[in-house]
Amino acid sequence: MDARHWDDMYRSRDQVFSGNPNPVLVAEAAGLRPGQALDVGCGEGADAVWLARRGWRVTAVDVSEVALRRAAAAAEADAEVRDRVAWARDDLAATPPPAGAFDLVSMHYFPLRREPDHRALCGLLAAVAPGGTLLYATHPLPAPGPGPNTAAEYYQPGDIAQLLGPAWGIVVNETRPRTTPPPEGTHHTHDAVLRALRLS
Numbered sequence: 440m441d442a443r444h445w446d447d448m449y450r451s452r453d454q455v456f457s458g459n460p461n462p463v464l465v466a467e468a469a470g471l472r473p474g475q476a477l478d479v480g481c482g483e484g485a486d487a488v489w490l491a492r493r494g495w496r497v498t499a500v501d502v503s504e505v506a507l508r509r510a511a512a513a514a515e516a517d518a519e520v521r522d523r524v525a526w527a528r529d530d531l532a533a534t535p536p537p538a539g540a541f542d543l544v545s546m547h548y549f550p551l552r553r554e555p556d557h558r559a560l561c562g563l564l565a566a567v568a569p570g571g572t573l574l575y576a577t578h579p580l581p582a583p584g585p586g587p588n589t590a591a592e593y594y595q596p597g598d599i600a601q602l603l604g605p606a607w608g609i610v611v612n613e614t615r616p617r618t619t620p621p622p623e624g625t626h627h628t629h630d631a632v633l634r635a636l637r638l639s
């Protein structure tokens with residue numbers, strides 16, 4: 440799934456996602472003190488906008504130029520949001536973000552493929568500053584519904600929790616019912632969520 444795949448996916452509809460922030464983000468980040476946030480695979484930008492409105496300075500990264508253009512356009516009317524969000528095109532599976540730079544690294548449904556050496560994952564984990572939070576939400580296994588099941592190719596929260604060493608504290612590692620209906624055309628009724636605090 441390269442940039443072209445995602446650009447085509449976004450071009451296929453005028454708006455792909457709801458425009459609302461992910462409920463897992465709202466539930467888990469509402470109580471955090473705002474600082475620097477990295478939104479990994481920000482898509483059409485609803486999470487980045489929500490964070491900015493709460494006072495976060497957000498680096499919102501996506502591999503899709505189409506998604507980023509849409510996200511920036513949606514944020515344009517709100518001067519506060521515009522000033523607090525930097526939209527950036529990058530492939531975060533290939534290029535790690537700056538190490539130790541973010542008080543929150545938020546990954547919602549980011550298609551992070553398992554690798555034997557966990558190279559891309561380690562780069563993303565390293566981006567969390569000491570005292571900062573990692574928030575990872577994805578579709579749990581087994582994936583419901585018919586069709587080919589590729590979900591096992593991607594990291595589950597439990598995989599990541601096992602890789603976190605003593606420098607981390609696990610705050611949440613669970614599968615929970617979604618509070619919103621499954622995304623259109625899917626059977627996803629639950630979210631798998633990891634929230635971890637980098638202690639040092």
Ligand SMILES: C[S@@+](CC[C@H](N)C(=O)[O-])C[C@H]1O[C@@H](n2cnc3c(N)ncnc32)[C@H](O)[C@@H]1O
Pocket residue numbers: 440445456461479480481482483500501502503506529530531532533546547548549550
């Ligand atoms: C399922 S969408 C989720 C979008 C958003 N986080 C949300 O929850 O609405 C996954 C997003 O990750 C982006 N993406 C996929 N691979 C990427 C990569 N290697 N680097 C950066 N972004 C990527 C896609 O373009 C897409 O916008």
